[in-house]
Amino acid sequence: MPDYVRPVLPGRVFVDEHGAPIEYGRRxxxxxxxxxxxxxxxxxxxxxxxHTVALALIEWLRASFDVEVDEGADAEADLLLQPTDMVRAVRLTPASAQCAPLTFVLTGFPGVFLHAGMLHDFHFPACGCDACDEDPSALVDDFEWTVRMVVAGHYHETAGSPRGGWHGFRLDEPGVGSRAGQGQTIELPPGVLEAALERMPAGGRWRAWPERTESAPGG
Known part of the structure; x- marks a missing residue:
């Protein structure tokens, strides 16, 4: 299996209204x-x-794992909250139903919406306003880590009652770090929770993606 290699990203210094370099993340x-x-x-x-990193990740996943690849508006529809400026949408569905699919939606902002499993979207950047002061380098690290955790089987989703429970996620890399979050099931789009409860694995833990073999048909 080929290793993922981050593409070379051009370095650029941005300055404020006084001409001083902006140190994003510590501004x-x-x-x-x-x-x-x-x-x-x-x-x-x-x-x-x-965007550059998203395309590199998509190609790595396509080359390394046994997945089906779909593009277009159908893939964008996986998102719980759809952007108004979609540039490209790519869904990768592993051959095993016990593995969480991933959908990458590149936006014109520019940014990436990542839908993982059935019930969660991750946004890079989360906001993008100057006050939030998001560091592009840290965002890339977080984006790559999130994808790797899903693919490695370190991703859990849980869901409660459609009539007022909670749904949650957890990404957990043993010895390194973890992240978790939750929301109210009543806020999910119609039909999403019901479909998720039918599709999600018992216990909520998605398995590691199967690697591509010579006999795998490809996406």
Whole structure:
């Protein structure tokens, strides 16, 4: 199986209105962002590398694992919240039903929406406004880690009652780190929870993706 190799991303220094380099992720230091920063989205091109990384991840997954690949509006429909500026949507469905599918939706922002399993979307960047001060390098790390955890079988989803319960996720790399989140099932689009309960594995843990073999048909 070929190893994933991050593509080379061009380095670029962005400056503020005074000509000083912006240190994204540490821009505001210990101070609160100014009020106007919450409605401002400057230097959006700093997120363009997410598209480059997404395409590299898609090609690595296609080459390395036994998956079916679908593109277009049907794939975009996997998202719980669909963007208005889709550039490309690619769904990768492993051959085993015990493995979580992944759908990559590249947006014109630029950014990437990643739908994992049945009930969760991950957004890169999560917001993109100047106040949130998201570091592009850290976003790429987080994006790649999230994909790797799903593919390696370190992804759990849980769901409660359609009439007012909770649904949750957990990504867990033993000895390294974890992330978890939850939301109310009543906020899910109609039919999503019912489909998820039929599809999700017992106990909620998705299995590791099967690797491609010479006999695998390919996507």
């Amino acid at each position: 505001w230091g210990d101070d609160s962002p100014p009020d106007e920063a919450y409605s401002r989205t400057g230097n959006l091109e700093r997120f363009a590398g997410l």
